[in-house]
Amino acid sequence: xxxxxFAKSVLQKCDIYYGDSLISKEAIIERYMQFFxxxxxxxxxxxxxxxxxxxxxxxxxxxxxxxxxxxxxxxSTNDDILANIQxxxxxxxxxxxxxxxxxxxxxxxxxMALEQDGKGRNGKSTFYMPYEKTKHLxxxxxxxxxxxxxxxxxxxxxxxxxFLSYLYGVPIENIPSV
Numbered sequence: 001x002x003x004x005x006f007a008k009s010v011l012q013k014c015d016i017y018y019g020d021s022l023i024s025k026e027a028i029i030e031r032y033m034q035f036f037x038x039x040x041x042x043x044x045x046x047x048x049x050x051x052x053x054x055x056x057x058x059x060x061x062x063x064x065x066x067x068x069x070x071x072x073x074x075x076s077t078n079d080d081i082l083a084n085i086q087x088x089x090x091x092x093x094x095x096x097x098x099x100x101x102x103x104x105x106x107x108x109x110x111x112m113a114l115e116q117d118g119k120g121r122n123g124k125s126t127f128y129m130p131y132e133k134t135k136h137l138x139x140x141x142x143x144x145x146x147x148x149x150x151x152x153x154x155x156x157x158x159x160x161x162x163f164l165s166y167l168y169g170v171p172i173e174n175i176p177s178v
Contacts, residue, residue: 008037010068013167018057029061036065078135082112090141090148093129097141097148103131112138116148 011033016024023029032050039048050062082103085091091100093114101113110131118124129137 010167011037016060016064018060023057023061024064026057029057032058033061033065036062037068078138081140082135082138085138085140090143090146092139092141093134093137097143097145098127099148100138101126104128 011024011030014024015022016029024033035048035050050058085100087100087102089100091098091114096116098114098116101115103110104113105111106128111128112131112134114127114129116125116127
């Protein structure tokens with residue numbers, strides 16, 4: 001879905017209020033927001049100027065339009081992210097650190113191999129997750145820890161994913177890439 005289409009669908013489903021007044025359904029604000037959305041084109045870079053009356057409604061509409069477009073700019077798919085992870089890199093899966101061991105053919109399908117360090121006397125554990133069903137749960141780990149247990153891992157916020165899930169009306173794993 002293109003950025004413009006995504007932003008238009010968000011504007012149709014969401015309302016913008018200034019105080020107690022609904023401003024997103026006013027014709028001038030709709031045109032102003034459409035101006036912003038049309039200038040945030042993926043194919044070409046554009047420079048535009050917006051002149052307005054000085055009303056704070058236009059400022060709020062500008063902020064809302066830019067925020068909506070920023071939400072829609074997630075060009076990386078899960079497959080792209082996983083293709084850039086090297087074997088041995090640390091990743092996050094269900095709020096725990098693992099070492100990435102790649103995608104392996106197993107049980108007649110493609111599986112992700114994830115490894116965790118042993119605990120106590122146990123050795124390393126390797127987990128195999130179905131690739132297509134769980135690829136959206138893998139995130140690169142950007143921290144400095146080299147231990148693969150759950151110490152110091154904070155619960156991730158999914159505000160953006162929850163919002164997109166609400167907009168599309170489907171579970172998070174079924175959201176199309178934009």
